[in-house]
Amino acid sequence: MAVDLPDNVVITRLDRLVSWCRKNSLWPMPFATACCGIELMATGASRHDLARFGAEVFRFSPRQCDLMIVAGRVVMKMLPVLQRIWQQMHEPKWCISMGACASTGGVFDTYSVVQGIDRFVPVDMYVPGCPPRPEQLIQAIVDLQEKIQREGTALGREFAAPGRQRPPRALEER
Amino acid sequence: MAEAETIERLQAMFPGLGISQFRDQTRVLVPVGELYHVLQTLKELLGFDFLVDITCVDYLQYRGARDRFGMVYLLANAETAERITVRCFVNDPDPVVPSVVPLWEGANWLEREVWDLFGIRFRGHPDLRRIVLPEAFTAHPLRKDYPLQGRGERHNFPVIRRGEA
Numbered sequence: 210m211a212v213d214l215p216d217n218v219v220i221t222r223l224d225r226l227v228s229w230c231r232k233n234s235l236w237p238m239p240f241a242t243a244c245c246g247i248e249l250m251a252t253g254a255s256r257h258d259l260a261r262f263g264a265e266v267f268r269f270s271p272r273q274c275d276l277m278i279v280a281g282r283v284v285m286k287m288l289p290v291l292q293r294i295w296q297q298m299h300e301p302k303w304c305i306s307m308g309a310c311a312s313t314g315g316v317f318d319t320y321s322v323v324q325g326i327d328r329f330v331p332v333d334m335y336v337p338g339c340p341p342r343p344e345q346l347i348q349a350i351v352d353l354q355e356k357i358q359r360e361g362t363a364l365g366r367e368f369a370a371p372g373r374q375r376p377p378r379a380l381e382e383r
Numbered sequence: 384m385a386e387a388e389t390i391e392r393l394q395a396m397f398p399g400l401g402i403s404q405f406r407d408q409t410r411v412l413v414p415v416g417e418l419y420h421v422l423q424t425l426k427e428l429l430g431f432d433f434l435v436d437i438t439c440v441d442y443l444q445y446r447g448a449r450d451r452f453g454m455v456y457l458l459a460n461a462e463t464a465e466r467i468t469v470r471c472f473v474n475d476p477d478p479v480v481p482s483v484v485p486l487w488e489g490a491n492w493l494e495r496e497v498w499d500l501f502g503i504r505f506r507g508h509p510d511l512r513r514i515v516l517p518e519a520f521t522a523h524p525l526r527k528d529y530p531l532q533g534r535g536e537r538h539n540f541p542v543i544r545r546g547e548a
Contacts (some may be wrong), residue, residue, distance in 0.1 A: 243471050285537045292543055320524050320533025328538070331545050368545045
């Protein structure tokens, strides 16, 4: 059955449409604790201009954000704060672990530095570098947008999928 | 560097103090029993009115060291720009030195930091709590017998998964 549509009407799935809206309006929560935070600021500033990707609205209230960018090392005194901020953010939400320290602890293999935030909070995208260039962070946001578009659903069913529930990494010391 | 006259006056009041010079720095080695009195004299009679820093060194397994903890007090005279370093050794099992908060109010947080990281108690301190590490921390991590990577404190957190918020 052929349906005669006018030119200004597009048919799509609701999931696609919702994901399209979400991916182009990521509001970052800047959890910047170290030098990666400087690159994060540079990414948001005019030269690199994160606004081109719809993610320039840095909000300092987790209630208004849906993308947490952890930029810098997280010490054991800061981790409960990070977890609370993550829990205060509304679903759907994503997390970018920016830089070597946030992802693995980096060179700070000491008693107080958490060896990778993905041990304790879910992480969607890792950015390597020490610190990463703004281009790398933009690439991570673009990749995250692609991920949201690819697997996003209107009701957030993808977050409950077993593939997203990665088992926590082994916590024993070697 | 302290002036010769200052050193002479200090030596006259406390004979037997080990006073030495190294690269234009004046160091005074004080037994722990006289520590408070020496610092009080330096402040009130010799004009060292500014406490620059209080810190500590752990000499565990240090070559040639006989005592374990070396307390370091850095003082300055704001009028003559003299500087002096006062050192004092304390040992296990209960390293304790008198608090100098009655002399310099600013010693409060400095002593809390030394307590936090080295576990040296300050007798008479008004509020000897941890200042840098979390309250629940049990060790004193700048001691040389504390492992660099800790005793698992950095792993002792709940894991938050997707959908648990």
